[in-house]
Amino acid sequence: MSFDNVCKLLSEKYPDRFASWVLDTPQVSVEVLKTELSIEPIRADSVTLLRLEGQILHLEF
DSSP: OHHHHHHHHHHHHSHHHHHHHHHTSOOOOOEEEOOOOOSSSOOOSOEEEEEETTEEEEEEO
16 A cells, blocks of 8 residues: 555654654654565565664554
């Protein structure tokens, strides 16, 4: 779907704002962790992990 690409772009370019929106709480220290999808079985186009303070936000688009 077309919104997948937009969500992926926003989560990687503005991770603090995206995490704040998803979690509905302010996030200031957010780091994008690079991930690679294995060849089989692929169930998502993209997986993004955002490291927050004391937790990891797992996003699949």
